[in-house]
Amino acid sequence: MKEYIIRLDNSEKLKSFSKFISQFSFQINALEGRKAVNAKSISKLLLLNLDNEIKIHAYINSLKEYQKFEKGIGEYI
Secondary structure, eight states, X not given: OEEEEEOOOSHHHHXXXXXXXXXXXXXXXXXXXXXXXXXXXXXXHTTSOTTSOEEEEEOOOOHHHHHHHHHHHGGGO
């Protein structure tokens, strides 16, 4: 499991992030405070307070996916 801290402080960033992570087959969770949701669901992400930092837990299972995820996640950090 790899952890990232991101900001999704506007609707365009939220939509872009949702589209980005939907391409991965591994589990990705978003955590804000005590809430944890499936990060691949935009409706679940909307349950979080997006004004705060969001922790992303990515359960990456291959080097190729890890490299692709690392390259794209930087836009949201």
